[in-house]
Amino acid sequence: MKKTMIVRFCVVALCLVSPIGFAKVLAVWDFGSSSAFYTTEPASYALSAKPTLVMTGGDIDANGKNGVDFTDADGVFHVAGQGAAWDDINKSGSDNDAACTITMNTTGWQLQGLRWDYKSEKATSYDLDYRLSETATWIQLLDNQPITADNLFHMVKIDLSPFAAMLSNQPFVQILISDLDEGPGNDKYTFDNLQFTGIPEPASLSLLLLGAVMRLRRRR
Numbered sequence: 001m002k003k004t005m006i007v008r009f010c011v012v013a014l015c016l017v018s019p020i021g022f023a024k025v026l027a028v029w030d031f032g033s034s035s036a037f038y039t040t041e042p043a044s045y046a047l048s049a050k051p052t053l054v055m056t057g058g059d060i061d062a063n064g065k066n067g068v069d070f071t072d073a074d075g076v077f078h079v080a081g082q083g084a085a086w087d088d089i090n091k092s093g094s095d096n097d098a099a100c101t102i103t104m105n106t107t108g109w110q111l112q113g114l115r116w117d118y119k120s121e122k123a124t125s126y127d128l129d130y131r132l133s134e135t136a137t138w139i140q141l142l143d144n145q146p147i148t149a150d151n152l153f154h155m156v157k158i159d160l161s162p163f164a165a166m167l168s169n170q171p172f173v174q175i176l177i178s179d180l181d182e183g184p185g186n187d188k189y190t191f192d193n194l195q196f197t198g199i200p201e202p203a204s205l206s207l208l209l210l211g212a213v214m215r216l217r218r219r220r
Helices: 002-017 161-167 202-219
Strands: 024-029 052-056 082-088 099-104 109-120 125-131 139-146 153-159 173-178 189-200
Touching: 024 099, 052 082, 099 189, 109 161, 125 161
Parallel strands: none
Antiparallel strands: 024 189, 052 099, 082 189, 099 173, 109 153, 109 189, 125 139, 125 173
C-alpha cells in the first residue's frame, strides 16, 4: 500500500512539472495594476533571485501606457493596468533603437517559453538575443521576427525549449528584445504582460521527488 501511494505521488508530480505537463511562471511583468501606478518590478517570480527588466534607447515613457488584461500560466489574472512604452522607439537614429533587457538567474530551471502583448504603431519586426555574462557578446536567437503594426494589441509567443540547453540552469542569463525599428520616424510601441515559463531541471526535480518520498515514508 505504501509503495503504491509513493508511486502514484511521483507520477502526479512528474506530470505537473514535466514538459508534457504545465510549465510554471518563472517571472511575469504586468507593469502596474492601475492607470495610476507604473512599475518595471516583476509582478511575481519563482526564480531564486528577483529578475530585472531594463528599457533603453528610444524615448521611454516614464509613466507607461494603458495595458491589456492577461491570465498567466499559473492561472493568475492581471488587470489591464499599465504597459511599458516608448513614445518614439527611434528617437536618435538607427543606432538608438528601443530595447528591453531582462536579467535572470535560471539555476534549477529549464526555460520553456516567453510571451508578451504589444501594440506597435509602425515597427514590423524584432530581434531576440542572449548572453551569459555582462561582458559577453550578444548571440542572436531570432532575427527580424514579424509583428503587426496597426496600433492594436497583439501577442508574441516564443517556444524557448529549443534553446533550453543554452539558457537553462545558469546563474546569469540576459535576454535582449531589440531592433523594433531600423528606419527614421516617431513610432510608439507598448508592451505588456511579459512572461517567462519553465520547468525544474531534472536534478532539481529528482531532489524534489526524493524529498517528497522521504517525507511520506517518515509519516508512515
